Structures are given as C-alpha cells and as structure tokens.
Amino acid sequence: MSIEIHSLWKRFGNFTALAGIDLEVPAGQLVALLGPSGCGKTTLLRIIAGLETADSGSILFHGEDATRRHARERGVGFVFQHYALFQHMSVFENVAFGLRVMSRKIRPKEEEIRQRVFSLLEMVQLDWLAERYPSQLSGGQRQRIALARALAVQPKVLLLDEPFGALDTQVRKELRSWLRRLHDELHVTSVLVTHDQEEALEVADRIVVMNKGRIEQIGSPDEVYDNPATPFVYQFLGNVNRFQGYAVQGWAEFGGLRQPVLEHGGDTAIEVLGYARPHEIDVKRDDQQGLVATVAHVRTLGPITRIELVFEGGRIQMELTRERYQADPLQVGETVRIRPRRLQVFPAEQAAETATGAAG
C-alpha cells in the first residue's frame, strides 16, 4: 500500500519539527528517513502511524485520506527503538496480542492464532523462545520479537523507529541484512527511521534525507551518495573535504584549483565552498595545476589507505585502494599537488545553513 504525504506541518511550542513535508512512498518499497537527531524524522514516522497528529497537511494510504484515522484503525505495524514489549506476557502472548484484541467477529480461532504466531516466530527464527519472557531475551532477540508482533496483524505498512539503535554494532549489522532479506520476501511497504547513514545506504530502496524539518533530498542510495543535492547531504552522507574559495564570471577558484560554474556568471565575486569525497581526489607530483599540499599522515586500514594532507586552507582527507597506494607510495613530509576528480560547488550561504542544521 502506498503512502502519500502532502504539506505536513508540525510544531512543538516554538520548535518547528516538520516544515511542509511532501513525500510519496510507493507500495512495496523500503524507504529510509535519514537525518540528524531533531531533524523531524521520528515525528514524521509517528504522524504516519497516528501516534502524533499533524498541525496541518494530509496523509493518504493507498489514495485514501487517513489523516484523521486513529492509530488502531490504520493497519500500521510499528517497531520501537526500545522494543516496547509487554513484560508480563510470554513471547508467544506478545506476538499473539494483536490477534487477541481483535473483535470477536474477525478474531481467528485459538488454533489458528497458535499457527500464525508460530509461523511468525519461525520467520524471525525464534520459535524456540515462545515460552520465555522479554526480560530473558537479548536485545537483538527482543527486537525480532517486536517485529514479529508488529507483523502478526498483517499490517499494510511497517514503520520502524531506529529499530537497531539500541543494539551493539555486530548485532546491528546482522539484523540489518536480515531485515533487507525479510523485506524482499514480504514486500510490505516500510518506512525506516535512522540517523545511521550506513544503515540507510545498506537497507533502503530509497533514502529521504531530512534536516531541520525539511526534506533535503530524495533518491536511491547511489543517487544521494554520488550526487548530493545540498551541502548538508554532502556532509551528512559519508566523509567529505571542504574547500573555501570564490566564484566570478563563471569560474570558481580555490587557491590553485579552477573549475567552471555555470550558475555564477556575474562580475561580482561570491564566496563558494567546494566539496569532494576522499576517494575522488588524485595526487600529482609533477603537475602545475592543483592545490599544493604536504603529506601529514598515512594509515592503511585493511583494503584502504587513508592519507591526510595539509595545505594553506586546512586539511584534506584522501582515500586510495591499498594496491594503488602501494604502486606509488607517498612519503610523509613530501609536497605534492592534489586535484579532485570531481568537485561540487555551492554558494557559501547555502552551506552556512547546513552548519547550523548539522549541529541541531
């Protein structure tokens, strides 16, 4: 079932949590809402679930207006960061809860409830824990039970609020790929909230990057990583180097680096910032073009070699594959010229908004 959101606003006192959100989640996709804490992603998810009400705007499920519908009538499964399992119920009863509270007319028979619960527990590979209580489970097990519980009522939409946020790295990685496989089997429209870019890039079909109550960019993981639409997205997704410079008459200049910028053809110079990913930078020894920089550190971390260089405008991070680096190693203290293969330029004003946004 598809979800459509039209110009959604939400304020908490003076704080604007959502400032006119428009979003479409196609049926069967897994969409990640990605952003720093306080960007409004959880509020958006809770409004979709009906746990919070928007000040204005509308939500459509499968083309039908669901803005005023109560949480229990939305047919939405919700998974909480801290599991929210019912402590006094066994794992079995937790998963069966949604079936047991159905009105008598549509409630399945006891035997059918048993079957459904056990098939869900098998799906999350925890059928052997049916008689246990939540306090006896590990964090990863609890979250899988919470997911089984949410799926028991066959929701048309599955909403996950930082589902792996409370787990340690190893378990988080396992559950991430497990969730992806599960989604490929079930194809239930899902929205996942996360502040972890790696999680979003790995799991989601589409990523919605949010900042300060607004959507910065929507796109596939490759799109948002390779072609960030704003400085914020650049800085939030992955590591990035930032160069300060100015632009005039269609050219941007960063102390020795020149690049055409078609958007700024005027005669008055404006301040601009250039962004380049660490793996998109080349080193030249004999070139006359490029920034002059000195090699400060070299570290090899598994398959990648990370090089830190110092230039007059600050520091630059570079990444090369181990093989490429070993073919032509750099000496610490050596002076070289560097040139980004790709440098994206934004006016400095636009980037200033980003800085305050990232802090919030």
Add this chain to the structure above:
Amino acid sequence: MRHRGVLPGFGPALGFSLAYLCLIVLIPLSATFIKAAGLSWQAFWETTTTPRVLASYRLTFGASLIAALVNAFFGLVVAWVLVRYRFPGKRMVDALVDLPFALPTAVAGITLASLYAPNGWLGSLLAPYGIKVAYTPLGIVVALIFIGLPFVVRTVEPVLQELEQELEEAAASLGASRWQTFYRVLLPAVMPALITGFTMAFARAIGEYGSVIFIAGNMPMVSEITPVLIVGRLEQYDYAGATAIAVVMMVISFILLLVINLFQAWRAHRELRGSV
C-alpha cells in the same frame, strides 16, 4: 570458596535483622500470646466467640476489606492522574495525598464525624436521601478509606512512572482499544504494586483505632470494631480477655497477609516460569 560481596557479610546482617525484629515485633507479640495463655482453652473459646465479639470481627475485617478495595481503585486513579497529567496545583494535590499519614488519626476521626453527622456539612446533604454515614458501619469505611489512601497512591506511583508510554502506543498500533490497553497491558504491569498497596491499606485499616472511634458510634453488634472492644476490656481490667481477642485478631491478620504475600510470590514465579 566463599563469595564475598561488597557490603559487610550475610552473617552480621541477618543476625542484626533477627535481633531487631525480636525486640520490636516478636517480643511484644509473644507477650500477648503468653498473657492469653493464662486462660483455659474453654474460657479462651468463650471469650473470643461471643456474638458481640464475632460481630466486631466481621465489621473490622469487612470494613477494612471494602475500604482497601475502594482505595485500590481510587488510589490507582489518583496515582495515574499525578503521573500522567500536568495541571496547576499538582504539587498541592501531591502533598495532600500524604496528609492522612501525618494527621493525628483522632483529628481525622473528629473531622469526619462532624462533617458526616446528620447536621454536618456533608451529612445534612445526604440525610434527605436517608443515607447515614456517621455512627454507622458506613462511617467506619469512610474513615478507613481516608487513612489508607496514601498507601496505594505511593506504591503504585513509581511503577506507573517507570511504565513507558510506548507500551500504550504499541498496544494501540496493534489494534487494541483503550479499555483493552488498560486491562491487558497497564493493569497487569501495575498489579504487583497495586496488591502491595492494597495489602498495606488493608493491614493499616484492620489495626486502625483513633479515627474510627469518633465516627463509629461504637454500638455493640452494629458499629463496634474489635480494637474498641479490646480497649473496652482493658478499661474493665479484663486483661486476659483483651489479649485473647487480640490474639485471635492477630492470627487472622497474619493468615490474611500471608495469603496475599504467597499470592504475590506465585504471580512473580509464574512470570518467570520460562527461565531455565
């Protein structure tokens, strides 16, 4: 190998607890038993089973039970309101809850008696409907509710505070109505605390004397509670009779409290039966 904890050992701690309990609880109680043992079995039985005494047991335990049940219900509501809502004067209400602890019970009794007397503020409103509170068993229940309220509120409050709001949200998103969320999710979670609060209010009500004597009227067979009866015996220098009745009361109370505690332990155990 003996396992050593951080705090001073098990031995001294247990020794101290036992000695302390003996001094404060066990010795006075056994003195009662010893005094009562002065009576022959026949005399003991006759003293403790006269119709007047039996009526007082019924009244004491019956009124206490009703008061504790009422407190369990309204105490839960008050605790809920104090935990979940913000409203002007909340701190005042919070402080008011503890007042029955601090107020001399006689003051409470006199105040309630004058309020509920047929010519009192509340009593005069109820009188046209034929409802009499003061000098009836109903008055006793009212007094016992008054003194027992803080127990339930103060035991349930911290548990409600700990209860995540997400539990309610999870239940709602799974399709549960408000009522289903209450009795399937919230009530079971606060139940142990609620039973503890109920037990304390109940135990306190059984032993209550000060507030009841003023509002009860203390009519034999109608509104005379067992503690009043015991004091009456003492005033007549019938020490053996007084202690005999006291022993019966104590035994009943002990059995009731034991049963409630066993029930609690059974519940707790049942919840962990899945553990290996």
